[in-house]
Amino acid sequence: MKLTIARGVIILFILIPVTVISQREIKRPVISGYYAGSLTAIDSFSVNKLDYIIFSFCHLKDNQLHVGSNKDSLLIQKMAGYKINNPGLKIILSLGGWGGCRDCSPVFSTKTGRKEFAKSTRELLDYFNADGIDLDWEYPAVAGYPGHPYSLDDKENFTALIKMLRRKLGKKKEISFAAGGLSNCIDSSFEWKKVMQKADKVNLMSYDLVNGYSTQTGHHTPLYSNAVQKESTANAVDKMIAAGVPSNKIIIGAAIYARFFEVSDTLNNGLYRPAIFQRGVSYKNIYDSLDTAKGFIKYFDPVSKAPYAFNSNRKLFVTYDDSISVSEKMQYIKQKKLGGIMFWQIMDDRFENGLLDVMYQRRKENEEE
DSSP states (O other): OHHHHHHHHHHHHHHHHHHHHHHHHHHSOEEEEEEOSOTTGGGGSOGGGOSEEEEEEEEEETTEEEOOOHHHHHHHHHHHHGGGTOTTOEEEEEEEOTTOOTTHHHHTTSHHHHHHHHHHHHHHHHHHTOOEEEEEOSOTTSOOSTTOOOOTTHHHHHHHHHHHHHHHHTTTSEEEEEEESSHHHHHHSOOHHHHHTTOSEEEEEOOOSSOTTOSBOOOSSOSSOOSSOOOSHHHHHHHHHHTTOOGGGEEEEEESEEEEEEESSOGGGGTTOBEEEEEEEEGGGHHHHTOGGGTOEEEEETTTTEEEEEETTTTEEEEOOOHHHHHHHHHHHHHHTOOEEEEEOGGGSOSSSOHHHHHHHHHHHHHHO
């Protein structure tokens, strides 16, 4: 009897460290990047610092998940090959994107459409040795890309789609979806409690909160709301948690690009002024675009934790994420016990000293605290 107890104690002490490590790995915030670039360009980025690479994008064809070209097929195969040297990496196939989900509402409105899509998704994931599906339908039940159909029934149909996918994919494949960061999307697009019972993650697009359709400047990816701008990452997260979404399933977004606006005057350094959207610029080109020699002055909103820049001579306002704002987001993830961070997109980052490096380093520092 004493020998049996002793063995039990030894076994218990052997198992305890393993259990602790396992729990730590589960709670570790993930870093996910969407990729919509070429077959060769991806080699220039530090993909070893990513937990998820999300291929962007697959599309619907005859109710089925479809890869658009041979080049895309080769790219997905290349991504899956990264798992040989990085077994923890997961490759996700994403459906849709902005302008890429024209038929989502009608196809997913029928049981036949949902069933055929789920079956094809399982076949495609198995073929590519991919780890899951991400639904980037912009947006169920609310207006998205101009001219694309949507219906109030999309909300329930999306739930039915997630349930069908889970039945076809089983427990080993992951299911995630992108959610618009604006309040109308959070409030109207999803049956949150029902959907999150089956989905593994929701990728919160907490960027483009000021966008190409905006007629006034503002922060396009702020962490917090301020007295003028309610829409923010924290506002969306609070809404989702209040709606029943587990915090560890929420992946907040970072923007690896800037938005330029031409404003009507020079008041308030261009912030919250009437404006016309001009263009988007990748993060890797921001330093050249916002050079002080070109007349730009950089500012930081201490309430929203958001950078911006203004050129008073040219009346150009710029909103973006930088190393400081991304660091603030990583700290917020730790405080709120969120699932991690994702960003659009890998191709827009700098090859060295980019925002992916900031995410990776800040997560490491948070783990050491």
